[in-house]
Amino acid sequence: xxxxxxxxxxxxxxxxxxxxxxxxxxxxxxxxxxxxxxxxxxxxxxxxxxxxxxxxxxxxxxxxxxxxxxxxxxxxxxxxxxxxxxxxxxxxxxxxxxxxxxxxxxxxxxxxxxxxxxxxxxxxxxxxxxxxxxxxxxxxxxxxxxxxxxxxxxxxxxxxxxxxxxxxxxxxxxxxxxxxxxxxxxxxxxxxxxxxxxxxxxxxxxxxxxxxxxxxxxxxxxxxxxxxxxxxxxxxxxxxxxxxxxxxxxxxxxxxxxxxxxxxxxxxxxxxxxxxxxxxxxxxxxxxxxxxxxxxxxxxxxxx
Numbered sequence: 383x384x385x386x387x388x389x390x391x392x393x394x395x396x397x398x399x400x401x402x403x404x405x406x407x408x409x410x411x412x413x414x415x416x417x418x419x420x421x422x423x424x425x426x427x428x429x430x431x432x433x434x435x436x437x438x439x440x441x442x443x444x445x446x447x448x449x450x451x452x453x454x455x456x457x458x459x460x461x462x463x464x465x466x467x468x469x470x471x472x473x474x475x476x477x478x479x480x481x482x483x484x485x486x487x488x489x490x491x492x493x494x495x496x497x498x499x500x501x502x503x504x505x506x507x508x509x510x511x512x513x514x515x516x517x518x519x520x521x522x523x524x525x526x527x528x529x530x531x532x533x534x535x536x537x538x539x540x541x542x543x544x545x546x547x548x549x550x551x552x553x554x555x556x557x558x559x560x561x562x563x564x565x566x567x568x569x570x571x572x573x574x575x576x577x578x579x580x581x582x583x584x585x586x587x588x589x590x591x592x593x594x595x596x597x598x599x600x601x602x603x604x605x606x607x608x609x610x611x612x613x614x615x616x617x618x619x620x621x622x623x624x625x626x627x628x629x630x631x632x633x634x635x636x637x638x639x640x641x642x643x644x645x646x647x648x649x650x651x652x653x654x655x656x657x658x659x660x661x662x663x664x665x666x667x668x669x670x671x672x673x674x675x676x677x678x679x680x681x682x683x684x685x686x
Contacts, residue, residue, distance in 0.1 A: 383670050383673075383675070384675070385666050385669045385670060385674070385675065385676075385677070386675060386676045386677065386678075387399065387662070387665070387666060387669075387677045388677075389423070389643050389644050389677060389678050389681075390621070390643070390678070391506070391544060391546070391569065391570045391621045391623065391643055391644060392506070392544035392545070392546075392569025392570050392621060393542075393543070393544050393569065394424075394478075394480075394505055394506045394543075394544040394569075396423035396424050396478055396644065397421070397423055397478075398422070398423045398662050398665075398677070399423055399634065399638065399642075399643065399644035399645055399665070399677060400422055400423045400634070400644075400645065400647065400658050400661050400662055401422070401423050401424045401425070401426060401480070401623065401644055401645065401646045401647070402419075402422060402424070402425045402426060402646070402647060402648075402651065402658065403426055403625055403646035403647060403648035403651075404426040404427060404428060404429055404482035404508060404510070404548075404646075404648075405428050405429065405452075405454065405482075405648070406647075406648040406649065406651045406652065407425060407428075407651055408428055409427055409428055409464075409468040409471060409472065410425050410427075410471065410472055410475055410477060411471055413425075413651065413655060414475055415655075416655035416656055417655065417656070417658055417659065419475040419476070419477035420475065420476040420477055421659075421662070422477065422478075422658050422662075423478065423644060424477070424478040424479065424480050424505070424506075425472075425475075425477050425478070425479060425480070426480045426481075426482050426508055426646065427464075427468070427472075427479065427480070427481050427482050428458055428482065429456045429458055429482045429483065429484035429510055430458055430459075430460070430461055430464050430481060430482065430483055430484070430494060430498075431456065431458055431460060431461070431483070431484050431485055431486075431490065431494070432460065432461050432485065432490045432493060432494055433460050433461075434458065434459055434460035434463065435455065435456055435457050435458050435460070436455075436457055437454050437455035437456060437457025437458075438453045438454065438455035438457075438592060438593045439592045439593075440592060441590060441591060441592055442454055442455065442591060442592060442593065442596070443591075443596075444581050444590045444591055444596070446579070446581060446598065446600070446602065447602065448600055448601045448602040448627075449598055449599055449600025449601060449602035449603065449627070449649065450598075450599055450600050450649060450652075451579050451580070451581060451591060451596035451597065451598055452576070452596050452597055452599070453591045453592070453593035453595065453596035453597070455593065456484045456510075458484075461494055461497060461498075465497075465498075465501075469501055469503060469504075472503055473503050478505055479503050479504050479505060480504075480505060480506040480507065480508050480544075480546070481498055481504045481506075481507050481508070482507075482508045482509075482510055482548070483495060483498075483507055483508070483509055483510065484510040488529075488532055488533055488536055491509060491533055491536070491537055492536050492537060492539075492540050495507055495509075495537050495540040495541050496540040496541070499540065499541040499542075499543065504543070505543065505544065506543055506544035506545070506546060506569075507537065507541065507543060507544070507545055507546065508546040508547075508548055508572060509533060509534070509537055509545060509546065509547050509548065510548045510575075511523040511524045511529070511530055511533055511547060511548060511549075511550070512524030512548055512549055512550030512552075512575040524549070524550035524552070524553075524559075524575070525550060525552065525553050527558060527559060527562050530547065530559055530562050530563065531562040531563075531565070531566045532566075533547075534547055534562065534563050534566035534567060534568045535566040535567060538566065538567035538568065544569045544570065545567070545568050545569050545570075546568070546569065546570045546571065546572050546623060547559075547563045547568050547570075547571050547572070548571070548572040548573075548575055549563075549571050549572065549573045549574060549575065549610075550574070550575050551573070551574035551575065551576075551577055551603075551606055551607070551610050551626075552577065552578055555613075556573060556574070556610045556613055556614060557613050557614050557616075557617040557618055559571075560573075560614045560617075560618045560620055560622075561617070561618050563620065564618060564619075564620045568620075569620075569621065570620060570621035570622065570623060570643070571614065571620060571621075571622055571623070572622075572623045572625060572646065573607065573610050573611055573614060573622055573623070573624060573625070573626075574603070574606065574607045574610050574611075574625065574626045575597065576596075576597025576598055576599045576603070577597065577598040577603050577606065578595050578596075578597065578598070579595065579596060579597070579598035580594060580595045580596070599626070599627070599648055599649045600627055600649040601627040601629055601649075602627065603626045603627050604626055604627030604628070604633065606626065607624065607625065607626025607627060607637075608624075608626075608636065608637065608640045610626075611624045611637065611640045611641045611642055612640045612641055612684070614641060615640065615641025615682045615684075616641075621643045621644075622641050622642045622643060623642060623643065623644045623645065623646055624637035624638070624640070624641070624642030624644070624645045624646070625645060625646035625647070625648060627649070628645055628646075628647050628648075628650065628661075629649075629650050629657070630650075630657075630660070630661065630664065631660065631661045631662075631663070631664025631665050631668065632664070633645075634661050634664070634665055635665060635668055635680065638677070638680040638681050638683075639680055639682075639683050639684050640682075640684060641681065641682045641684070642681065643678065643681050647661065665677065
């Protein structure tokens, strides 16, 4: 039985629904030692900002029950270095590249998008308006409907490529933000970004993370992610890329049933660099067992 694992996200078509999440595989070089990136649906780059960012001071990662907290602070090489040294690297991998962009102003989002729009290797943009561990931008944008709308609108004017807005779960009605994205010309949303969390050292009584709070990821946030995706799916007709605690192929199926067209895997990459391959094989076998010819049939197939 031939299985079609390809999915469409706006104008972007990828060979299967598995995407490597931003910030978990750098710019592809390290994970390429384990995976042939052309066989993965797509890779999302580590966030790119106009100027290089050092990020937050250490300690900025801590393991938690069923997850991890990170407060990296969007550390990255900056736009110029990305163009000079990282894009040629990504071209060698023959991968489908989605560029994640982070910024502290709307103008910066637009400038980064416009500059990178000329590179054929970049097939889409994921606009990060929801990072919980930076002081400029981040949740200031992600929890403001008007700001998300303006960013989407102005980035839309800077490119004809697929635009994906990465949404925060740290608000009460995520579907309202998805609606604004759709109204302002966005092609899809990523849901969800990390949840705000913290951890303390019981001996010093101080936060373990220097930034005090960080973003919680991993299996602990999976039920929250599923609920947010379901909320968007039931209210807004827009493609959803689901993420949040996906650890195996069964999680992928569950996210798609809840409404996701594709998924991103992140924390699991630190534990098992072969996870993407295992998930692709698992969902293909599931489709064969359930006589599903096109993986897209699973999207929003929930029975409530």
